[in-house]
Amino acid sequence: MKNLVIVESPAKSKTIGKYLGPDYTVVSSKGHIRDLAIKGKEGLGVDIEDHFRPTYEISKDKTDIVADLRKEAKKADYVYLATDPDREGEAISWHLSQVLDLPEDAEDRVTFHEITKNAVRDAFQQPRAIDMNLVHSQETRRILDRIIGFKLSKLLKTKIKSKSAGRVQSVALKLIVEREREIQAFKPQEYWTIDAVFTKDGKDFKASLARVDGKKAEIHSQQEAEAVYNRCNGLFNVTAIKAGTRSRSQPLPFITSTLQQEASQKLGFAAKRTMSIAQRLYEGIDVGNGQEGLITYMRTDSTRLSNVYIQAARGVIEQEYGKQYLGYYHAKNDANAQDAHEAIRPTSVANTPEKLKPYLSQEQYKLYKMIYSRAMASLMAKAEFDTMALTLSRDGCDFTASGSRLKFDGFLKVYGAYDTRKEDEILPALSEGEEMLPKDLKSNQHFTEPPARYTEAKLIKAMEEEGIGRPSTYAMIIDTIQARGYVTLERASEKTRTRVFRPTDQGVLTCEKLDEFFSGIINVKYTAQMESELDEIAEGRSQEEETLQAFWNKFNPLLQKAYEGMEKIQPEKVGEKCPVCGGELVYRTSRYGKFISCENFPKCSYKRAINADKEKPEPIGRQCPDCGGELVKRKNRYGSYFIGCANYPKCHYMENLEGQRIYAKADRQAAKKTEKKTAVKKTAAKKTTAKKTAAKKTTAARKSRTVKKEDAE
Numbered sequence: 001m002k003n004l005v006i007v008e009s010p011a012k013s014k015t016i017g018k019y020l021g022p023d024y025t026v027v028s029s030k031g032h033i034r035d036l037a038i039k040g041k042e043g044l045g046v047d048i049e050d051h052f053r054p055t056y057e058i059s060k061d062k063t064d065i066v067a068d069l070r071k072e073a074k075k076a077d078y079v080y081l082a083t084d085p086d087r088e089g090e091a092i093s094w095h096l097s098q099v100l101d102l103p104e105d106a107e108d109r110v111t112f113h114e115i116t117k118n119a120v121r122d123a124f125q126q127p128r129a130i131d132m133n134l135v136h137s138q139e140t141r142r143i144l145d146r147i148i149g150f151k152l153s154k155l156l157k158t159k160i161k162s163k164s165a166g167r168v169q170s171v172a173l174k175l176i177v178e179r180e181r182e183i184q185a186f187k188p189q190e191y192w193t194i195d196a197v198f199t200k201d202g203k204d205f206k207a208s209l210a211r212v213d214g215k216k217a218e219i220h221s222q223q224e225a226e227a228v229y230n231r232c233n234g235l236f237n238v239t240a241i242k243a244g245t246r247s248r249s250q251p252l253p254f255i256t257s258t259l260q261q262e263a264s265q266k267l268g269f270a271a272k273r274t275m276s277i278a279q280r281l282y283e284g285i286d287v288g289n290g291q292e293g294l295i296t297y298m299r300t301d302s303t304r305l306s307n308v309y310i311q312a313a314r315g316v317i318e319q320e321y322g323k324q325y326l327g328y329y330h331a332k333n334d335a336n337a338q339d340a341h342e343a344i345r346p347t348s349v350a351n352t353p354e355k356l357k358p359y360l361s362q363e364q365y366k367l368y369k370m371i372y373s374r375a376m377a378s379l380m381a382k383a384e385f386d387t388m389a390l391t392l393s394r395d396g397c398d399f400t401a402s403g404s405r406l407k408f409d410g411f412l413k414v415y416g417a418y419d420t421r422k423e424d425e426i427l428p429a430l431s432e433g434e435e436m437l438p439k440d441l442k443s444n445q446h447f448t449e450p451p452a453r454y455t456e457a458k459l460i461k462a463m464e465e466e467g468i469g470r471p472s473t474y475a476m477i478i479d480t481i482q483a484r485g486y487v488t489l490e491r492a493s494e495k496t497r498t499r500v501f502r503p504t505d506q507g508v509l510t511c512e513k514l515d516e517f518f519s520g521i522i523n524v525k526y527t528a529q530m531e532s533e534l535d536e537i538a539e540g541r542s543q544e545e546e547t548l549q550a551f552w553n554k555f556n557p558l559l560q561k562a563y564e565g566m567e568k569i570q571p572e573k574v575g576e577k578c579p580v581c582g583g584e585l586v587y588r589t590s591r592y593g594k595f596i597s598c599e600n601f602p603k604c605s606y607k608r609a610i611n612a613d614k615e616k617p618e619p620i621g622r623q624c625p626d627c628g629g630e631l632v633k634r635k636n637r638y639g640s641y642f643i644g645c646a647n648y649p650k651c652h653y654m655e656n657l658e659g660q661r662i663y664a665k666a667d668r669q670a671a672k673k674t675e676k677k678t679a680v681k682k683t684a685a686k687k688t689t690a691k692k693t694a695a696k697k698t699t700a701a702r703k704s705r706t707v708k709k710e711d712a713e
Helices: 010-020 061-074 087-098 115-122 133-159 170-185 222-231 256-267 270-283 307-321 355-357 361-377 411-417 455-464 471-483 504-519 524-538 544-565 665-712
Strands: 003-007 024-028 034-036 056-058 078-081 190-200 202-210 236-248 383-394 398-406 440-447 487-491 497-502 573-579 584-590 593-598 606-607 618-621 630-635 641-645
Touching: 003 010, 003 061, 003 202, 010 024, 010 270, 034 133, 056 061, 056 087, 056 270, 078 087, 087 133, 087 618, 115 133, 133 256, 133 504, 133 524, 133 544, 170 471, 170 497, 170 504, 170 524, 190 222, 202 383, 222 440, 236 398, 256 270, 256 361, 256 455, 270 471, 307 361, 355 361, 361 411, 398 440, 398 593, 455 497, 471 487, 497 504, 504 544, 524 544
Parallel strands: 003 024, 003 078
Antiparallel strands: 034 056, 190 202, 190 440, 202 398, 236 383, 383 398, 487 497, 573 584, 584 593, 593 606, 618 630, 630 641
């Protein structure tokens, strides 16, 4: 019996094929095979008047793949659809069944949340029919995105030259723009603090003013600060000592959003990069005995762990660290969590990061180690701390100091490397009534600061908390708003490598116009509500057409009003004529910033960069050690300085301000290629030498046998 199995990814097909054996042929659809058509009325691929009937067409780049799948399906006795275990995967399976003319009631859908031998084989023992509720939910999402994307994008392109709008991407942009508005409108408020340093038994500790005359210390001017400061000169009494204990709970295992946030903060990975690496770990990597899936499915919003994994992990924890390190596991899901999958965890506790390190790239190893450590930590005991709080008083001014000491590391035993909190602040032994004279006493002026701009991790957290989109879409959303030129991701300051989102002028304009005409739809509340309605469709508690009709009844009047009322903005003129066609030159904006272009684009493609004033390279009085040219001090695109050769790009010599040489990425890659080629040549030479040696030995042996035979005769 010949069985055909269709998955989404070529990498996954290799791994699964190894587990199923010769009776199964595993092939890949390479993702979606068809999508809504871009023909028909308004190019929507959706007939709104005919109950939102969709029209699908095979994607141009998938025609050959579909032809091959049809051939394989005809030869097979049975076809299994083993696409990803989520709504999108369910929809892909349905599209495959439609294109391959599979029976509608066939139980040919196979799902598994980890690509391991047992999980895959168990899944094929219990195939099911395609879940049409999940398909309808995904189809509704796609139709909504198509209507909003096409109709709003067309409006914005016509009126304000913005490239696109979207149900979720525009709300993400709105968060960034509103944060920028808060920052611009922020008015700093002056305040003062007073800190003292005390010494006991050779150990310094710091205490800060907390209360003045029994009230919370609030000092708003230098005059107030001086008055309080003068009261604090002299001996203090220890008026209160409070000892206690405190515990810190173990973290929950990763879901998609928390993995993206933690990888951004701790590993410096962009969300898109994180998901790409996780996808590879899920689909399978050769770890010495063939392809093997190393983590469970990485698109999930559930913190649930399987009982099988919990038992295995608890066994390892008890054996490696002792019974006292075992904790009590509990899943904690948000109200909107689908809970269809487990949390992200290693497929086997036996696959320790160090064991797999030789088979993984550096990035794969870093991410896998963090996932492994987090899953184990979620099953371990709490961390325990001894705490102490002191109050030192003088003339109605109370200063407080606190300290803690790690008593039991608990989950920090395995997750401590990713924990950035400083807990060990140990205070010396003191007694109530003891008198102490400050070693140092300072009053400091401060100003309140505006809210921080969003980093990638903080934006993902905000979208998750507000219920905007799904965790699996966050990376794509962030990528889209950058590609459209609505935001930039740049360093917060020269002193840090932290990168934050800033809206561009076009991003702000787009947000303003959407606020003006579509505030009832492009907002956090409505977008989150729509996600809930999509969940209801997936659960069979709501109908696709009803949801789409309710949306259309609200959206269409706003669209008509926007076409009538939104002013068309003309590009700003440069005041020069185009040297190619004689038309007016205008300023335009792309994701890389402003540039000059002909007003007759696309008929005339003339464009040029704006000649912005750039900081000129500064000679430093040294010669380049590579070419002898002059070395100069330059500023890179991130605003940092470095030393480089004036003969760039002919000479790539660079060094940092400390004099350490820097190698450009292109040079490092070229060096790696050269090393690889050299290694290949050496290997080939060794093989050739070995073959020649073997041939000589064979020839000599034959001659020897011939001589012996002749002597015998």
